[in-house]
Amino acid sequence: MxxxxxxxxxxxxxxxxxxxxxxxxxxxxPEEWMLLHVVEGQIGAGNYSYLRLNHEGKIILEMESPKGDADLYVSAVTLHPSFDEYELQSTTCGQDIIVVPSYFQRPVGIGIYGHPSHMESEFEIKVYHDRTVQTNPFSEASYDSEEREANQRKxxxxxxxxxxxxxxxxxxxxxxxxxxxxxxx
Known part of the structure; x- marks a missing residue:
């Protein structure tokens, strides 16, 4: 076993x-990714810091924790996502990456959580826009959520x-x- x-x-x-x-x-x-923002900060153990994403299109969030361990939670439903309420998460002990799909309702809530294993965690989030994705509102409206999830899984x-x-x-x-x-x- x-x-x-x-x-x-x-x-x-x-x-x-x-x-x-x-x-x-x-x-x-990749060349297709355009850097939009860089956010640096610190977070205490067991605490959250929140950001709001308003940019349209496919967005890539890349977070490094040079000190400690910060985790990312993303939601299109709430502006204060947590480890109990989120749509996307990345909780690695190293680099955290989340791809926010273009069909997520804006604004998107981003929660940064300071893992309790460290008294304080530092983080740096780079926000990229993937320019290869063409945002056509008519093509996204033709997909229902089950088809979209099936295509992502494939x-x-x-x-x-x-x-x-x-x-x-x-x-x-x-x-x-x-x-x-x-x-x-």
Whole structure:
């Protein structure tokens, strides 16, 4: 059983590294991404800081925590997302990246959470606009939410894994990650 958990954790770590390598080119970010803002700050353990995103289109949030561990929560429903109420999250111990889809209702709430494992965390968020995405309100209106989610899942899944296997692996990986984080903190 331990071998299964270890392999699942290794698979998750490998997929995360491959995703990061795919997202970023050697010189930083893809040419299609335009830097809009850089936000720096500090957050105390167990506290939230909130930002509001008003820019339209596909937005990429890239956050580094040079000191401590800050986590990102994003919501199109509330301007004060938390680990209980969010649509998108990135809670890694390193670089956090969230892609805010163009169809999210604006303004989008961004919550930065200072993980309790550190008394204080520093963060730097770079906000990019992906200019490759053409925003056509008529094309987005023709999609219903189920079709949009299905298309996103197709784009994000590895080509060699069957859908059932990927779903099971993803569930197992998320369970492992939760257990590890709960046992560490």
């Amino acid at each position: 331990n071998v299964l958990w270890r392999n699942a954790l290794l698979l998750y770590a490998t997929s995360h590294v491959l995703f990061m390598a795919h997202c970023f080119e050697e010189d930083g970010v 784009q994000n899944k590895p080509q060699d894994a069957p859908p059932e296997e990927e779903s099971i692996l993803w569930t197992i990986l998320m369970m492992i990650l939760k257990v590890v984080l709960e046992s560490l903190f």
